[in-house]
Amino acid sequence: MRIQYTLARSTGFPLPSLRAALALAALLLLTVSPPAAGENWQAWRGPRGDGTSKENDLPVSWNGKTGTNIAWKIPLPGTGHASPITWGDRIFTISTLEKSGERILLCLNRKDGSIRWQRKIFKAPLETIHRLNSRASSTPATDGKLVFSTFLKVDGRTVPAPNVGSPRPITPGTILVVAHDLDGNQKWKVEAGEFISAHGFNTCPVLYEDLVIINGDHDGDAYIVALEKETGKERWRIARENKTRSYVTPIIRKIGDRTQMVLSGSKSVASYNPANGKRHWIIDGPTEQFVASMVYDGRFLFITGGFPARHILAIRPDGSGNVTDTHIAWRTNRGAAYVPSPIVAGPYFLIVSDNGIASCFEAENGKRLWMERLGGGHSASTVSAGGLVYFVSDKGVTTVVRPGKKFEVVAKNELGERCSASPAISGGTIYIRGHKNLFAIKASGK
Numbered sequence: 001m002r003i004q005y006t007l008a009r010s011t012g013f014p015l016p017s018l019r020a021a022l023a024l025a026a027l028l029l030l031t032v033s034p035p036a037a038g039e040n041w042q043a044w045r046g047p048r049g050d051g052t053s054k055e056n057d058l059p060v061s062w063n064g065k066t067g068t069n070i071a072w073k074i075p076l077p078g079t080g081h082a083s084p085i086t087w088g089d090r091i092f093t094i095s096t097l098e099k100s101g102e103r104i105l106l107c108l109n110r111k112d113g114s115i116r117w118q119r120k121i122f123k124a125p126l127e128t129i130h131r132l133n134s135r136a137s138s139t140p141a142t143d144g145k146l147v148f149s150t151f152l153k154v155d156g157r158t159v160p161a162p163n164v165g166s167p168r169p170i171t172p173g174t175i176l177v178v179a180h181d182l183d184g185n186q187k188w189k190v191e192a193g194e195f196i197s198a199h200g201f202n203t204c205p206v207l208y209e210d211l212v213i214i215n216g217d218h219d220g221d222a223y224i225v226a227l228e229k230e231t232g233k234e235r236w237r238i239a240r241e242n243k244t245r246s247y248v249t250p251i252i253r254k255i256g257d258r259t260q261m262v263l264s265g266s267k268s269v270a271s272y273n274p275a276n277g278k279r280h281w282i283i284d285g286p287t288e289q290f291v292a293s294m295v296y297d298g299r300f301l302f303i304t305g306g307f308p309a310r311h312i313l314a315i316r317p318d319g320s321g322n323v324t325d326t327h328i329a330w331r332t333n334r335g336a337a338y339v340p341s342p343i344v345a346g347p348y349f350l351i352v353s354d355n356g357i358a359s360c361f362e363a364e365n366g367k368r369l370w371m372e373r374l375g376g377g378h379s380a381s382t383v384s385a386g387g388l389v390y391f392v393s394d395k396g397v398t399t400v401v402r403p404g405k406k407f408e409v410v411a412k413n414e415l416g417e418r419c420s421a422s423p424a425i426s427g428g429t430i431y432i433r434g435h436k437n438l439f440a441i442k443a444s445g446k
Helices: 002-011 015-031
Strands: 070-075 085-087 090-097 102-109 115-123 146-154 173-181 186-195 206-208 211-216 223-228 234-239 251-255 258-264 268-272 279-284 301-305 311-315 328-332 343-345 348-352 357-362 368-373 383-385 388-392 397-401 409-414 424-426 429-433 437-441
Touching: 085 424, 090 146, 102 146, 115 146, 115 173, 146 186, 173 211, 186 211, 186 223, 258 301, 343 383, 383 424
Parallel strands: none
Antiparallel strands: 070 437, 085 090, 090 102, 102 115, 146 173, 173 186, 206 211, 211 223, 223 234, 251 258, 258 268, 268 279, 301 311, 311 328, 343 348, 348 357, 357 368, 383 388, 388 397, 397 409, 424 429, 429 437
């Protein structure tokens, strides 16, 4: 009461009016939804593009069949391997409705997984794909104002597949980049360039300042292109001279006095200035094709790839020009992955191969500390949070490991359905997209 009288005197409002104002303010506080806690997982592999989360108190154990620590489970329309992304109280992902040929962008409510809106991007014949790919594999990206998504739009032709052992017909097309606002209104749509690959399509948009950067590595006149976020207008384009399909999403880091956009792919590992596409350095090879994204521990860049030979490389990032013979700090072939991206956890570099063999290395020198079979094939990329590393298998089994000198399994968790998408972490919740459902996994009482 004393506080109310003091406020009344200081504001000049009579006490009854002040009481009404305070009641209204309290009501507004109760009815306005607070923003979701924790980091936004706004793009492929999260806020840093490397699978790491700074959140703690995430669930360690769950079961998709019994519902243990499953906050909600919602069937998604269509099919796709794109990861979910989050911004505030929204989740975004893409799918393909294969019966109708529609490609769609979805916005879901984080609270319960209900669909807030669904937008048809376009309708077209289905492209040819590898059996492990989908027609909606490219994880979208958002800056909190616009959501950017990418698809392959076939052009009606059928051509012999280039760069394959067994001849077969495939469907080429163009990369379609689309921007929507958070309410689902389309702002622009751009065909960024041609694309042809016997394995189908996947390229996740990368955001840098006012640009959307698209990797167009393919079996043709390959390129990387940067579009303006607000308009879709092309800012710069560079050629990828080896003209070979790869599916790597670049990462961007400030290293020394240079901002570097680095990626493996197209018979090389290369670093570019994301502002203008100018190349800093390049390493030849070490193999032909790549899928997994790179990671960085503050000292070395790490790659894993690929096809036909598989390699793990630690690279010093301070070079210029061709640094093939000077800047590889260490390398190995055993345990390398083609599809799943690796992770750095403190002083450790962890990786799981496509056939489910996990390894932990000392990042500084490449000493292998352990190598163990997790079981099942692995396509999803590794994520980490709270000092733990999460490996998700194609069978939907997540092995939670504590990184260290000894192999320590903290938990093994069944989703109850197959999974090809990489997890997302935000607001104390792990989001995993199965082949049928999207799961929100959260510790009980959190």
